[in-house]
Amino acid sequence: MADMKSNFRGVFQHPDIVVSMPSGAEFGAKPIISYFEDEVRRGTVFKAGETVQMGWMILMLKSTDAGELDVWEPCFGKVPIVWERGASRTYRQLIVQKSVSELLAVEPSFPSLTQSAVVSPRFMASKDFQMSREASQGTDSGWLFSADSSESDGGRLVSLFEIASQRPEVIPFLALPESSSVVLNNGEVKIRCGDTEVESDSSELLRRLPASDLIS
Structure with missing residues (x-):
């Protein structure tokens, strides 16, 4: 797994947000990080324990020992929801759903x-x-x-x-x-x-x- 993180602390006094992706698929973290960066610039303050909708998925923010906010996503097949670190499934499903919509314009x-x-x-x-x-x-x-x-x-x-x-x-x-x-x-x-x-x-x-x- 590879981690990508924001760099808020020096500018916005906001905890950095960390998105984990499988090695070789780090590019998928960029639009997710960009979403959080845009929201923080608008004044949004994200906190540990908070959930955020991205596409149809829900992401959970969890605090790390370093004071950062880790992004977790639902693990399918387990009800009620069990969370797992990362956002690779969220990114793949977002892209596929957008692509299907594009087929019908x-x-x-x-x-x-x-x-x-x-x-x-x-x-x-x-x-x-x-x-x-x-x-x-x-x-x-x-x-x-x-x-x-x-x-x-x-x-x-x-x-x-x-x-x-x-x-x-x-x-x-x-x-x-x-x-x-x-x-x-x-x-x-x-x-x-x-x-x-x-x-x-x-x-x-x-x-x-x-x-x-x-x-x-």
Whole structure:
């Protein structure tokens, strides 16, 4: 792992913020550090124990023995959230979600992993799925998940973090805006937003997503 840190102490009297990334992927720390630097310049004061949303992910700041603030991110597959040092997953998922939105020429509309979605009875265990987004409001992300179109009624509220922990293949699409829909069928992906539709047979990115390590 390689650490990158801000240099606040001499100018802003603010603890330095440290972002850890796997060796060779340090470039991913730069936009995260830049976010914190911009916020501190605007007068924001970050403290240990505070959480910060970046994309759809939540980052936790933890104090170090050196008086710095270490960035930690959620470890998927463990509910409730268990935190692990670094932000490599946050960066990868942010880039993938932005790239998927660009395929449809729309701005990403990031939910929070703490928001809820409606999940049909068979969704978690199904091989294929479909997901569609209505307007987001409060703690409701607007997302609805089902195994197929036959499951039009019924469902329960589940946090997006729990859904993504069990079905990580939905993560690339979570920043699509309302009126979007995604269908995964036999390894093929079809996305629709308004009058725009993109399928995996015409997109290298979508072909790679169902079995890739881009989001893990």
